[in-house]
Amino acid sequence: xxxxxxxxxASIIAGFLGAALAVFFGTRAALxxxxxxxxxxxxxxxxxxxxxxxxxxxxxxxxxxxxxxFSVEYxxxxxxxxxxxxxxxxxxxxxxxxxxxxxxxxxxxxGALFAFTRRREIGRKxxxxxxxxxxxxxxxxxxxxxxRVATTGGRLAPELRATPLVTAVxxxxxxxxxxxxxxxxxxxxxxxxxxxxxxxxxxxxxNHPLMGLHPPMLYFGFVGMTVPxxxxxxxxxxxxxxxxxxxxxxxxxxxxxxxxTMGIIGGGWWSYEVLGWGGAWAWDPVENASFLPWLTAxxxxxxxxxxxxxxxxxxxxxxxxxxxxxxxxxxxxxTRSGVIDSVHAFTEGAIGPAFLAFIAVxxxxxxxxxxxxxxxxxxxxxxxxxxxxESAFILNNLLLVxxxxxxxxGTMFPxxxxxxxxxxxxxxxxxxxxxxxxxxxxxxxxMGVGPALPWRRASGEQLKRSFIVPAGAGTIAGVAAAAGxxxxxxxxxxxxxxxxVMATIVKEFVKGVRARRAIxxxxxxxxxxxxxxxxxxxxxxxxxxxxxxxVALAISVSWTWKSEREMTLRHGERLxxxxxxxxxxxxxxxxxxxxxxxxxxxxxxxxxRPIGIEQPRLNFYRTRQQMIATPAVRSSLTSDLxxxxxxxxxxxxxxxxxxxxxxPGIAWLWIGGMIMGVGALVAIVPRRRGRVKGAGAELIAxxxxxxx
Amino acid sequence: xxxxxxxxGGLAAIAGAIIWLAAGGLSENMVFFLTPAELEARGANIExxxxxxxxxxxxxxxxxxxxxxELRFTIVEGASEIAVESSGAPPAMFxxxxxxxxxxxxxxxxxxxxxxxxxxxxxxxxxxxxxGDAAEAYKSLRC
Numbered sequence: 007x008x009x010x011x012x013x014x015x016a017s018i019i020a021g022f023l024g025a026a027l028a029v030f031f032g033t034r035a036a037l038x039x040x041x042x043x044x045x046x047x048x049x050x051x052x053x054x055x056x057x058x059x060x061x062x063x064x065x066x067x068x069x070x071x072x073x074x075x076f077s078v079e080y081x082x083x084x085x086x087x088x089x090x091x092x093x094x095x096x097x098x099x100x101x102x103x104x105x106x107x108x109x110x111x112x113x114x115x116x117g118a119l120f121a122f123t124r125r126r127e128i129g130r131k132x133x134x135x136x137x138x139x140x141x142x143x144x145x146x147x148x149x150x151x152x153x154r155v156a157t158t159g160g161r162l163a164p165e166l167r168a169t170p171l172v173t174a175v176x177x178x179x180x181x182x183x184x185x186x187x188x189x190x191x192x193x194x195x196x197x198x199x200x201x202x203x204x205x206x207x208x209x210x211x212x213n214h215p216l217m218g219l220h221p222p223m224l225y226f227g228f229v230g231m232t233v234p235x236x237x238x239x240x241x242x243x244x245x246x247x248x249x250x251x252x253x254x255x256x257x258x259x260x261x262x263x264x265x266x267t268m269g270i271i272g273g274g275w276w277s278y279e280v281l282g283w284g285g286a287w288a289w290d291p292v293e294n295a296s297f298l299p300w301l302t303a304x305x306x307x308x309x310x311x312x313x314x315x316x317x318x319x320x321x322x323x324x325x326x327x328x329x330x331x332x333x334x335x336x337x338x339x340x341t342r343s344g345v346i347d348s349v350h351a352f353t354e355g356a357i358g359p360a361f362l363a364f365i366a367v368x369x370x371x372x373x374x375x376x377x378x379x380x381x382x383x384x385x386x387x388x389x390x391x392x393x394x395x396e397s398a399f400i401l402n403n404l405l406l407v408x409x410x411x412x413x414x415x416g417t418m419f420p421x422x423x424x425x426x427x428x429x430x431x432x433x434x435x436x437x438x439x440x441x442x443x444x445x446x447x448x449x450x451x452x453m454g455v456g457p458a459l460p461w462r463r464a465s466g467e468q469l470k471r472s473f474i475v476p477a478g479a480g481t482i483a484g485v486a487a488a489a490g491x492x493x494x495x496x497x498x499x500x501x502x503x504x505x506x507v508m509a510t511i512v513k514e515f516v517k518g519v520r521a522r523r524a525i526x527x528x529x530x531x532x533x534x535x536x537x538x539x540x541x542x543x544x545x546x547x548x549x550x551x552x553x554x555x556x557v558a559l560a561i562s563v564s565w566t567w568k569s570e571r572e573m574t575l576r577h578g579e580r581l582x583x584x585x586x587x588x589x590x591x592x593x594x595x596x597x598x599x600x601x602x603x604x605x606x607x608x609x610x611x612x613x614x615r616p617i618g619i620e621q622p623r624l625n626f627y628r629t630r631q632q633m634i635a636t637p638a639v640r641s642s643l644t645s646d647l648x649x650x651x652x653x654x655x656x657x658x659x660x661x662x663x664x665x666x667x668x669x670p671g672i673a674w675l676w677i678g679g680m681i682m683g684v685g686a687l688v689a690i691v692p693r694r695r696g697r698v699k700g701a702g703a704e705l706i707a708x709x710x711x712x713x714x
Numbered sequence: 715x716x717x718x719x720x721x722x723g724g725l726a727a728i729a730g731a732i733i734w735l736a737a738g739g740l741s742e743n744m745v746f747f748l749t750p751a752e753l754e755a756r757g758a759n760i761e762x763x764x765x766x767x768x769x770x771x772x773x774x775x776x777x778x779x780x781x782x783x784e785l786r787f788t789i790v791e792g793a794s795e796i797a798v799e800s801s802g803a804p805p806a807m808f809x810x811x812x813x814x815x816x817x818x819x820x821x822x823x824x825x826x827x828x829x830x831x832x833x834x835x836x837x838x839x840x841x842x843x844x845x846g847d848a849a850e851a852y853k854s855l856r857c
Contacts, residue, residue: 389721416736416740432745433740440739441736
């Protein structure tokens with residue numbers, strides 16, 4: 007009988023084969039003297055094939071999950087007939103094997119997407135021996151001049167060798183992940199006899215709909231870092247990391263970064279809505295694992311501009327890309343090998359050692375490549391003045407890398423102590439907060455400085471013109487905050503810096519819009535749109551900065567003025583906290599297919615006016631014998647009322663204990679995160695420059711405005 | 715050349731400050747993670763220091779006074795037991811036999827005063843025949 011297990015395993019093997027072909031032919035295309043083009047085409051198609059194979063594997067797994075086929079081991083472990091269909095579908099990423107399958111699928115998707123975006127480099131119409139079918143092409147649809155040039159002769163032109171090589175490197179990473187799926191993390195194991203039902207996913211992972219959104223975002227971000235890494239390796243091998251390489255590596259990095267940003271913020275949101283302690287970020291190793299590559303990727307996005315403009319920092323940029331990729335692998339190792347529970351736990355599965363070995367191979371191999379090519383990577387330029395944009399970027403990079411090291415240190419320290427001394431310790435959030443606040447504030451401040459500084463060297467006059475307004479705005483905001491009754495130093499500083507940065511951003515937009523209006527005679531709105539179309543990288547970047555400002559303010563405000571109160575209430579009694587009141591009215595319980603729910607109904611008031619009914623609940627997941635508290639969150643732009651049902655008097659439900667938390671401004675954390683993600687996507691949306699009137703005059707316009 | 719010296723010096727100063735900050739923060743915020751047996755063994759040596767204690771809630775040990783909001787229970791691991799005191803209601807997830815981690819410090823009276831209770835969620839699968847309903851599970855809190 008053809009079981010889903012077999013079908014699934016077959017698709018993984020097919021995917022592995024596709025990846026192997028992509029590696030072989032991609033490498034051959036870059037090296038071969040005669041069969042370059044044919045190999046490049048085969049490599050591209052192999053990448054497509056691997057993606058189709060993994061898509062089939064995903065479909066099989068989803069069919070098994072939704073069809074409750076418990077003969078598939080993974081389904082037997084995370085599925086249950088009672089779990090709602092939505093949570094069954096997303097339980098694909100609720101446990102190890104499924105999440106590696108999902109990872110593999112996304113990786114195959116990136117490989118295919120990359121190959122697809124470069125498909126026009128080499129003629130599509132070829133006969134079996136790799137000779138371009140010129141006749142047909144000429145008689146059929148017209149091909150571009152570039153396509154025709156590319157399809158004559160057998161050897162790949164040097165500038166076309168990068169594409170198959172990048173495909174090959176992505177293929178190597180695929181081989182590792184598909185290999186995991188075939189052995190240590192096989193999701194398609196077969197269970198005989200098949201159980202009639204399973205336990206369902208981990209209750210925490212089926213308690214909130216955000217679970218369907220936050221992990222995929224994070225995975226798209228994590229896995230997306232593979233593409234810039236492949237660019238780095240291919241660039242090193244070919245000895246060419248010039249303008250086009252940099253532009254493309256950066257675009258892929260921005261895309262992955264946007265997903266990672268939304269994934270991290272979404273993770274904070276999920277944890278806020280589900281975990282019931284009233285906060286979004288606890289410096290948990292799992293959270294740190296997602297944050298570390300974000301930091302180094304952010305560093306790269308800035309230092310890449312220095313390379314683009316001044317040709318400097320090539321080795322540094324390559325190291326950041328490689329480091330980011332290593333940190334994504336390391337993060338997955340941390341979260342998936344059990345090493346966090348105990349240093350010694352990771353060797354129990356085969357996943358941990360496999361990851362460590364792969365990390366070591368990637369690290370050593372990349373390092374050797376960088377060393378080998380160091381001669382070609384020498385930077386011609388140097389920083390001329392401390393008051394220049396490049397020095398602001400370098401400082402930003404140092405801070406981000408220092409941030410990475412301190413977070414890594416705090417995350418790894420308990421593991422090191424356990425491995426060396428045997429005693430188990432934990433490093434608490436106070437450590438991370440202590441290092442994060444000064445570094446974060448310094449980075450925030452730099453966001454207001456960098457964009458306003460010119461490249462190379464700023465004159466005293468320029469400095470005055472650039473900073474007088476933003477510095478004034480920052481000072482006024484800080485003084486106003488203090489005069490308004492704020493006494494805490496850090497939030498006042500944050501507000502002041504935030505105003506400084508926002509003023510710089512607004513100033514940049516005003517400058518750009520003026521230039522467009524002067525050059526192309528646009529209306530103000532159209533001119534603003536033009537800025538994004540013409541220079542999405544820059545103005546999208548400013549939108550990201552605005553998002554960071556919003557996030558920084560939200561963190562600072564919600565952290566400083568959070569208040570918390572716990573009370574045991576009888577019917578009709580009220581708990582008062584800040585401008586809210588909560589009146590306990592009722593206890594109820596409800597039996598659902600997969601869980602029992604006990605809830606308290608409370609009436610919430612704000613400033614004495616009723617604002618609605620809230621129902622903090624306790625969900626009891628029968629199969630796993632776990633009670634999960636689900637907080638009730640009433641969000642508003644000014645503050646959130648967060649209610650946790652701590653306990654219910656069990657006999658007659660006469661009293662309940664409720665913990666109430668008021669989090670001011672925390673909604674802006676999610677809003678700011680989304681602004682960051684959207685800004686990054688704006689920066690890379692493909693666009694046609696030719697359509698914009700006066701596009702070529704942009705530089706002249708900028709120069710004209712700068713000279714005014 | 716002197717400008718280069720300034721740059722290098724400045725960068726070194728920043729790096730130094732961050733290392734100083736990190737090392738200081740690390741030593742101050744290190745919290746030992748102990749089992750009841752390890753806590754007993756350390757005894758007076760660890761009194762008053764922040765500690766995380768992990769183990770299971772001993773069935774039948776949970777006492778909660780709703781009027782004073784005082785919570786007492788015992789954490790066991792193997793043969794060792796530690797009495798824990800805390801204020802506030804037990805989280806309902808807090809069931810006998812659940813793995814918990816409490817943060818606080820050990821007193822000379824051999825009672826652990828917890829400032830934070832955390833429930834360890836396991837991925838272990840409890841076979842359905844052992845499954846009860848929520849009300850029963852909940853009642854067992856007070857047994």
